[in-house]
Amino acid sequence: MIRVAxxxxxxxxxxxxxxxxxxxxxxxxxLGTGLATDRTNQSYIMISQFEVGGLLRREIPSLASxxxxxxxxxxxxAFMNYFSDYTKAAIEQxxxxxxxxxxxxxxxxxxxxxxxxxxxxxxxxxxxFSSMLNCEQEERTHIRTLIPVTLYxxxxxxxxxxxx
Numbered sequence: 001m002i003r004v005a006x007x008x009x010x011x012x013x014x015x016x017x018x019x020x021x022x023x024x025x026x027x028x029x030x031l032g033t034g035l036a037t038d039r040t041n042q043s044y045i046m047i048s049q050f051e052v053g054g055l056l057r058r059e060i061p062s063l064a065s066x067x068x069x070x071x072x073x074x075x076x077x078a079f080m081n082y083f084s085d086y087t088k089a090a091i092e093q094x095x096x097x098x099x100x101x102x103x104x105x106x107x108x109x110x111x112x113x114x115x116x117x118x119x120x121x122x123x124x125x126x127x128x129f130s131s132m133l134n135c136e137q138e139e140r141t142h143i144r145t146l147i148p149v150t151l152y153x154x155x156x157x158x159x160x161x162x163x164x
Contacts, residue, residue: 046114049076056083059105080120084128091132091143100146107148122154129155 047055053075057064066082068075087102110121129147133140144152 047109047112047117048114049073049116049120052076052109052113052117052120053079055109056105060086060102062086076116076120077124080124084125087125088128088132096142096146099143103147103151107151110150110154121151122158126151126154127158130159 050072053068056079060083063079063082063086067078069078083102083106087099087106090096090098090102106121106125109117113121129151133143135143147155
């Protein structure tokens with residue numbers, strides 16, 4: 001995907017493709033994160049489980065140093081746990097801007113991820129909300145405002161299903 005984005009950018013630079021610089025940067029960003037729209041059928045390219053590790057490394061550079069399993073298929077599981085722990089640590093350290101960005105990124109992964117990515121967001125990241133919200137009512141209410149509606153609805157579904 002990155003090669004495709006670079007090729008488009010090169011075409012723009014040589015004026016072989018009529019698109020402005022801002023548009024080229026958007027295309028590169030979209031293709032690099034798997035969020036591009038296919039103009040022929042208007043369907044979204046899904047973020048695959050193999051892209052999640054790279055996306056999280058780009059968005060949260062401190063995750064880049066974490067251990068990565070030798071099998072690429074296992075990387076997504078490890079990074080989803082690292083991502084959950086990182087978000088929880090941001091909340092505990094009152095870094096609410098960081099926590100807000102993490103929740104927004106998780107929401108983006110859930111909305112644009114393939115079936116595996118969506119499942120991991122729901123079963124690892126959202127599942128960890130109980131430990132993130134294990135605090136006083138006032139703080140819990142404030143943290144709740146950071147969580148996108150889609151993810152909070154998944155959390156409530158989990159809580160109600162568990163009968164908690």
